[in-house]
Amino acid sequence: MLLGLATGLHDQISVQDIGLTNKTEADGLAVGRASRFVGKVIETLLSGAYTIKDDELFRLLQALDETENHQLEPSALAGMPGVARLLQADAGLNYLKRLDLEKKMAQASHIVWATGGSLVPREVMDQYLSKGK
Secondary structure (H helix, E strand, C coil): CCHHHHHCCCCCHHHHHHEEEEEECCCCCCCCCCHHHHHHCCCCCCCCCCCHHHHHHHHHHHHHHHHHHCCCHHHCCCCHHHHHHHHHCEEEEEHHHHHHHHHHHHCCCCCCCCCCHHCCCHHHHHHHHHHCC
């Protein structure tokens, strides 16, 4: 989706076109070629997007398990670092300043759609967790 939005080509470009494989443990998010319909609908609603590597998903999963005793499928962790990235990147900070949102961040809520952990077989979850250590 990010590639289609960033280029404006939506379904006319795929990750394979730029040398990526689309192989990921985040299979709930793995879309090599985005939907033109969805891209056109959300392009005016979305302020930003980012990519995340599988090893970061596994580290986040392991940390969530260790601190909260809660397990999710790897793709469900992709939204977790979003706010941190926004607040650590110059582009994110400039975005907040440009829209006069800096003072409002103290009341902001970071909501992540966290699904799927109960559907992952225990032995697979154990493998995921070991990859995060």
